[in-house]
Amino acid sequence: MPLVTISKELSDTDAQMKRSRLEAAGFHPTLANENVALCLGTAITTGGILLQVPADEADDAKEFLNAPPGAPAE
Numbered sequence: 030m031p032l033v034t035i036s037k038e039l040s041d042t043d044a045q046m047k048r049s050r051l052e053a054a055g056f057h058p059t060l061a062n063e064n065v066a067l068c069l070g071t072a073i074t075t076g077g078i079l080l081q082v083p084a085d086e087a088d089d090a091k092e093f094l095n096a097p098p099g100a101p102a103e
Contacts, residue, residue: 032059033087036094037077044078047094051082056090058082 038044044060051058061079082090 030083030085032061032081033084034061034079034081035087035091036080038080039077041078044080047080051080051090051093054093056082056086056093058090 036044036047038047041063044063048058048060059081061081063078
């Protein structure tokens with residue numbers, strides 16, 4: 030299954046937090062460009078740290094991340 034980028038983060042902390050939230054909710058996220066960004070000391074030069082999920086999870090994962098904190102899961 031191909032991966033789809035659902036978010037670009039300039040902060041490793043933000044990327045890790047979103048990845049963790051998705052994993053806890055049962056999604057299968059990965060981070061791309063993370064190692065390069067950390068080696069260079071900036072994510073700007075790499076186009077950001079890419080938060081990716083399998084294509085069949087993309088819509089639900091975006092909706093989950095955009096939901097207000099404390100919103101009930103469907």
